[in-house]
Amino acid sequence: MSQTARTGTLQAAQDPLDDIEGELSLPVTDLADRLWHLFISMRTGLALLLFLAALALVGTLVAQAPPGIAGDPAAYQGWLEAIRPRFGGWTGILDALGLFSVFNSIWFKGGVVLLSTSILACSINRSPLLWRQATRPRTTVSESFLEHAPLAELLDAATTPEVARAALQRALAHRGYRTIESADGEAVALYADRFRWAPFGTVIAHLSLIFILAGAVLGQAGFRVEDLAVAVGSKVAIGNGTNLEIEAVSFSDSYYDDGRPADYASHLVLYENGVQVAERTIRVNDPLRYGDVSFFQSFYGPAADVRVTDSSGAFVYESGVPLLWRSNDDTKAIGRFALPSQNLVVYVIGVASGRVDPAIRPGQMQLEVYQGTASTPTAIEVVDQGQPVTVAGLDFTFLRERQFTGLIASRDPGAPLVWLGTLLLVGGVALVFFFPARRLWARVRPISGGARIQVAAITRHDVTFEAAFGSLIEDVRAGLDPAPSREG
Amino acid sequence: MFKMSEYAFVAGLLAAGLAFACYVAGMVLARMQANRPALAGAGAGGGTITVSGSRAAATLATYGTLIAWLAFVFLAASLIFRTIHVGHGPFSNMYEFSVAFAWGALGVYLYFERRYHLRTLGLVVLPVTIGLLLYATTIPSAAEPLVPALQNNLLLTVHVAVAIVAYGSFSVAFGAALLYLIQPETGRRGLPRPAILDEISYRAVVIGFPFLTLVIVLGALWAEIAWGRYWGWDPKETASLVTWLIYGAYLHARVVRAWHGRRAAWLLMFGFAATLFTYFGNYFFGGLHAYAGLD
Ligand code: HEM
Numbered sequence: 001m002s003q004t005a006r007t008g009t010l011q012a013a014q015d016p017l018d019d020i021e022g023e024l025s026l027p028v029t030d031l032a033d034r035l036w037h038l039f040i041s042m043r044t045g046l047a048l049l050l051f052l053a054a055l056a057l058v059g060t061l062v063a064q065a066p067p068g069i070a071g072d073p074a075a076y077q078g079w080l081e082a083i084r085p086r087f088g089g090w091t092g093i094l095d096a097l098g099l100f101s102v103f104n105s106i107w108f109k110g111g112v113v114l115l116s117t118s119i120l121a122c123s124i125n126r127s128p129l130l131w132r133q134a135t136r137p138r139t140t141v142s143e144s145f146l147e148h149a150p151l152a153e154l155l156d157a158a159t160t161p162e163v164a165r166a167a168l169q170r171a172l173a174h175r176g177y178r179t180i181e182s183a184d185g186e187a188v189a190l191y192a193d194r195f196r197w198a199p200f201g202t203v204i205a206h207l208s209l210i211f212i213l214a215g216a217v218l219g220q221a222g223f224r225v226e227d228l229a230v231a232v233g234s235k236v237a238i239g240n241g242t243n244l245e246i247e248a249v250s251f252s253d254s255y256y257d258d259g260r261p262a263d264y265a266s267h268l269v270l271y272e273n274g275v276q277v278a279e280r281t282i283r284v285n286d287p288l289r290y291g292d293v294s295f296f297q298s299f300y301g302p303a304a305d306v307r308v309t310d311s312s313g314a315f316v317y318e319s320g321v322p323l324l325w326r327s328n329d330d331t332k333a334i335g336r337f338a339l340p341s342q343n344l345v346v347y348v349i350g351v352a353s354g355r356v357d358p359a360i361r362p363g364q365m366q367l368e369v370y371q372g373t374a375s376t377p378t379a380i381e382v383v384d385q386g387q388p389v390t391v392a393g394l395d396f397t398f399l400r401e402r403q404f405t406g407l408i409a410s411r412d413p414g415a416p417l418v419w420l421g422t423l424l425l426v427g428g429v430a431l432v433f434f435f436p437a438r439r440l441w442a443r444v445r446p447i448s449g450g451a452r453i454q455v456a457a458i459t460r461h462d463v464t465f466e467a468a469f470g471s472l473i474e475d476v477r478a479g480l481d482p483a484p485s486r487e488g
Numbered sequence: 489m490f491k492m493s494e495y496a497f498v499a500g501l502l503a504a505g506l507a508f509a510c511y512v513a514g515m516v517l518a519r520m521q522a523n524r525p526a527l528a529g530a531g532a533g534g535g536t537i538t539v540s541g542s543r544a545a546a547t548l549a550t551y552g553t554l555i556a557w558l559a560f561v562f563l564a565a566s567l568i569f570r571t572i573h574v575g576h577g578p579f580s581n582m583y584e585f586s587v588a589f590a591w592g593a594l595g596v597y598l599y600f601e602r603r604y605h606l607r608t609l610g611l612v613v614l615p616v617t618i619g620l621l622l623y624a625t626t627i628p629s630a631a632e633p634l635v636p637a638l639q640n641n642l643l644l645t646v647h648v649a650v651a652i653v654a655y656g657s658f659s660v661a662f663g664a665a666l667l668y669l670i671q672p673e674t675g676r677r678g679l680p681r682p683a684i685l686d687e688i689s690y691r692a693v694v695i696g697f698p699f700l701t702l703v704i705v706l707g708a709l710w711a712e713i714a715w716g717r718y719w720g721w722d723p724k725e726t727a728s729l730v731t732w733l734i735y736g737a738y739l740h741a742r743v744v745r746a747w748h749g750r751r752a753a754w755l756l757m758f759g760f761a762a763t764l765f766t767y768f769g770n771y772f773f774g775g776l777h778a779y780a781g782l783d
Binding site for chain 1 (some may be wrong): 594687690691694695697698699702705708709710712713714715716717718719721723726727729730733734737739740741743744746747762765
């Protein structure tokens, strides 16, 4: 519709498909113009959408490198070797093309940038036109438009023009059309529209994507810790530029009879600069939120409370140690803590749940103490609960078994923008499709022996309008026929 | 209740099969009679055959519709009984979701059939429904307790309920596009006019696209509440994005001259393939979306 309306000659019943592409007219003068026309072209938009769809499809079909290892060349190489058997000779090619991290690849990012540009350009290009159509629509059209528009009807009736006009108005009002009449010689020109603001739904839907993308970019400034293990009774600093510490006061898990997990819950207390700021029992689907930082229940496992004292009896360390890792044979649960001031690293090893180990009996833990970065331990001790052992001049005591709760901590400063964007997206799309905008033009004039009504409209690609137009005409026709009952 | 749900399921499956058989028989009869114009004009006898033949075809088709409605009601009953039995929306494993998907496709089809009086569409959509139901018979239907990740009933229910409308609409769009593609531009006798099919496809996508958008947004919302991120390129999420992009492309393709018509119809083929891929994706990729029926 755009070109014709813009030039104010809404008359030729030309294929409305042309105008939307906006590439019919205007001689292309320079590069900027050329680029502009490229970006507002629906063809470009279509190509970009399909290109991104194809890339996303690759992202589901080709194994994607886990996010953690992208910045770690050694880990990435290891991962490549692990998948090489699956992709064979293609491994190198896919890697070179960046298809193992499609969504971080130049292709995807470039495609998204181009799409956003195109969306922005389309919106800028169309908004003034939509605004004009909603606020100052063209209310009269030429004779030839009335005759040759894609939807055009002519009704002659043996009534006065006033009756004909009333019938037309009634049928339109019945359908919720707004009408604007104007005198046109001895005829009356009539413009009618419905949901005239709804076309802004496309603008809203298009711009919403920009919001979502902006939110996603902003989100990069946040953080996400996926393996935050906190032993019950212990406190862990979140770091990442926050002064937050999270304490797990308690943890409980329950199971169905068949052993599937039914529920797990952690009671958490959050501190900022040492002061308690939040407290809540979280479970799966029910996080703790503080400002834009959130804590999610994710996993759980065993932990061991360990105390370390020096020869004078002063505490060097006392905390719950989450046994976060599993041994390769899956029989042992392993935790680790460091004593930086002593330059020691300590591994705490227990038996994985459901396993039996002759060397580490129930109520025991194995401690391995390493000096600095040494690869062989200074000492390996299996300790009984509550019985201190002395290694490197320190007393190590395994106090009790505990559980740890595994949390995800995340801060996403872009999230509000993303949610705003999704709201606009759903709202915009719903507006376009559930409130289809309609415009039509009519003229009522006296002819010898009666009145003539002409109604015309452009269908664009909106096939549903055709049926609606037909039923409108039927209504008008019925309204024109003097009803027998009324006559009698 | 569990038994009732199973009985209703079987009844729904049988009814869907029978409805399809009626459609096919009606169609074949109508064709046979259309292909015998010479015979029809040849004499009184031929004329009688034609009249009774066409009447039989119409009757069969009407029965087909009736039985298709019956199938719809049976499947609805099956889902309701199941809801009562498990105590939450019947949307937590592949079995439940397949029945719901089949029911949705049938429902959207019946809506379009009422609107356009086009039973030919059923020749494509009913097999989709039947296929999904047959698939459902191959997976365990036992109700299992919900794992914690799925224990967000409101979101889960709305997420999946909305998905059913979207998928159902895409099934109908697929059916119409397929009928569009198997005939020449000018149409073929016995098949609905290409323009009508184009219209039906578009109408179905106009329903499906907003709903799919909502499915993805609700999924993102849920992912945020459960895992602390609204989007993680989980294969299931990614596949749904592919689907969304294809239908988005379709909406724009209809307005580009070189694309409207056949190419747009082809996009609907790919769109439906992507829909099925998203749906059955769990078989292709291991993601966070765990359906109890699969593990
Ligand atoms: C993911 C990206 C996009 C989404 C979700 C989107 C969404 C939509 C929707 C829902 C409509 C209404 C369609 C209809 O009425 O049938 C629409 C129309 C439109 N889109 Fe997009 N769009 C996207 C990208 C683009 C791009 C890149 C361009 C520019 C090249 C563009 C240009 C247009 C235009 C000009 C219309 C109006 C067509 C008309 O008025 O009939 N869109 N878009």
